Amino acid sequence: MKKLEEKDNNAGSEGRALIREALNDLHKNNATKAKEDFNSALNCFKKINSIPYISVCLSFLGLTNYIIDKSNYQNSLALMHDGAYMADYSNSVTAKLVNEFVSGSICYAEGNDKVALLHYENARNYASEEDEFSLSTYIAGRIKQIKNGENFSISIQNDPLISLVKIGRSITALTDINVLLKVIAEETKNAMQADRCTVFIYDKEKDELWSKVALGMDSQEIRFPATKGLAGYVVKTGETLNIADAYNDLRFNKDVDLKTGYKTKTILCMPIKNNNQEIIGAFQVLNKANGTFTKNDEDLLVAIGGSASIALENAQLFEQQKQLYREQKELFESFINTLASSIDARDKITAGHSQRVKLYAMLLANALNLDEKTKELIEKAAILHDIGKIGIRDSVLQKEGKLTPEEYSHIQEHVKITHNILDNISMSSDFRIITEIACTHHEKYDGNGYYRHLKGEEIPYGGRILAVADVFDAITSRRHYRDKMPIKNVIDILIKDSGTHFDKSLVDVFLKISVDKIIKVFLTENHHSFKKEDAEKLSRYNLLDIYNYSVNENIDSEEKNIIDLFNYYYSGKIEE
Numbered sequence: 001m002k003k004l005e006e007k008d009n010n011a012g013s014e015g016r017a018l019i020r021e022a023l024n025d026l027h028k029n030n031a032t033k034a035k036e037d038f039n040s041a042l043n044c045f046k047k048i049n050s051i052p053y054i055s056v057c058l059s060f061l062g063l064t065n066y067i068i069d070k071s072n073y074q075n076s077l078a079l080m081h082d083g084a085y086m087a088d089y090s091n092s093v094t095a096k097l098v099n100e101f102v103s104g105s106i107c108y109a110e111g112n113d114k115v116a117l118l119h120y121e122n123a124r125n126y127a128s129e130e131d132e133f134s135l136s137t138y139i140a141g142r143i144k145q146i147k148n149g150e151n152f153s154i155s156i157q158n159d160p161l162i163s164l165v166k167i168g169r170s171i172t173a174l175t176d177i178n179v180l181l182k183v184i185a186e187e188t189k190n191a192m193q194a195d196r197c198t199v200f201i202y203d204k205e206k207d208e209l210w211s212k213v214a215l216g217m218d219s220q221e222i223r224f225p226a227t228k229g230l231a232g233y234v235v236k237t238g239e240t241l242n243i244a245d246a247y248n249d250l251r252f253n254k255d256v257d258l259k260t261g262y263k264t265k266t267i268l269c270m271p272i273k274n275n276n277q278e279i280i281g282a283f284q285v286l287n288k289a290n291g292t293f294t295k296n297d298e299d300l301l302v303a304i305g306g307s308a309s310i311a312l313e314n315a316q317l318f319e320q321q322k323q324l325y326r327e328q329k330e331l332f333e334s335f336i337n338t339l340a341s342s343i344d345a346r347d348k349i350t351a352g353h354s355q356r357v358k359l360y361a362m363l364l365a366n367a368l369n370l371d372e373k374t375k376e377l378i379e380k381a382a383i384l385h386d387i388g389k390i391g392i393r394d395s396v397l398q399k400e401g402k403l404t405p406e407e408y409s410h411i412q413e414h415v416k417i418t419h420n421i422l423d424n425i426s427m428s429s430d431f432r433i434i435t436e437i438a439c440t441h442h443e444k445y446d447g448n449g450y451y452r453h454l455k456g457e458e459i460p461y462g463g464r465i466l467a468v469a470d471v472f473d474a475i476t477s478r479r480h481y482r483d484k485m486p487i488k489n490v491i492d493i494l495i496k497d498s499g500t501h502f503d504k505s506l507v508d509v510f511l512k513i514s515v516d517k518i519i520k521v522f523l524t525e526n527h528h529s530f531k532k533e534d535a536e537k538l539s540r541y542n543l544l545d546i547y548n549y550s551v552n553e554n555i556d557s558e559e560k561n562i563i564d565l566f567n568y569y570y571s572g573k574i575e576e
Contacts, residue, residue, distance in 0.1 A: 011047050022060065032068065104139075113296045143312060180315045271305075515545075
């Protein structure tokens, strides 16, 4: 049953997406493509026997067929009647709304204005309850057109009412304010049948107007005092300026045209107000295509401003939230880096260990194609994985040589201390995940690790990644009391302990990482450089190749050269 429901949900989502795509096709005056999409949507809903949406598709197909060929009137009528029957049968508000809207549109196109008005009024009533496909603004415009005695235009392209719908949709679709400004300006220009439009934002703190929109010119930021220009005038006064002849109006600054070579003729400049009637910006629309801007143009711009103000305020709020998040992230990262540095300050023997573990863990995470969020959590856990060493005695932490059983038991406590420290500063679910990853890097896949003796998939995936990275760095790093372990022995340990200490699947992936990437981490310990030609050569080999060459007594000269080159960088004894 669950799988069937999931299939139904998928088909329904696909069908609704196709309807929206078909409506966009109609907006672009591509009725043939719209018909294909409506038919595809109809097939989706037939599969799941969704009567309401079958009705929607039939009604829209009736309108689309009529747009393609008016002689299809009878066929369109039959589709609409089927749609109406199914809408009544299912008692779906959306289906009834669409059917009334389509009926009104065809009646209006056929010149039956009174009947069309009845259908549109019914559609408006349904839209007040539910308007899934954003038809209410279009319906209101059609009602106004009929009452004003205007003729129906079957062309939907550049319809000002469609621009209103598109801007309304942008409220939820766009959060980047620069993109949003361009969308609003472009759609406003189309709706007003003008040559250019600029949307200015009022920066109240700086008392400035700014925009990154100047259609017809290169996009660049415009910023000036809010006391300047026509946009500044309407922002300060709240008035609308409708200028029929720019060069005969003293308020117009001709210098801008002189600099750009543009010839401004007519101007409509209007403040943008939010729901509290506070001015948050201004429209500046230039050069009406035919004649001057009318009172209807002013009304339309007011309507566009209503939608635009919500979109702009939402985008600004989102930008502020992003900035706050960036600041909090920077604070958090500096905090954890400071914690990690405190360990380096106490334990000179393993200084830089946490950073290298982070780098190895990221190489493995990238090789596993983990998502960015997961990689970020593992990265933070890697930096903090040894923070618990703050609670370990200096005599043990800084001891050069083998630890006694008591000392070894004491140093094992650092993972539990890591958990306690990070758990006490948990601020979010993400931080709790970081805590769990960080304090499980000494757990073993067979359950013989510490401190909770977790095993297998009980250990967080990130903790299993850190286990590989932590051991690899420990035995490939130089200490005062010992040199690096030969790479063959290092890889021997990883392979031998796969399935007991380590998750074998992770070791398999780690050993396939190209050795140029591994060497770059080695070099962070001694700050030597990596010759470009050597990096390119070693990028063709992985750790498993190095291991196989190391254990094979019959390698050829090229393989021996690769081993020697790898060990040259691995040893750290590099001649600069």
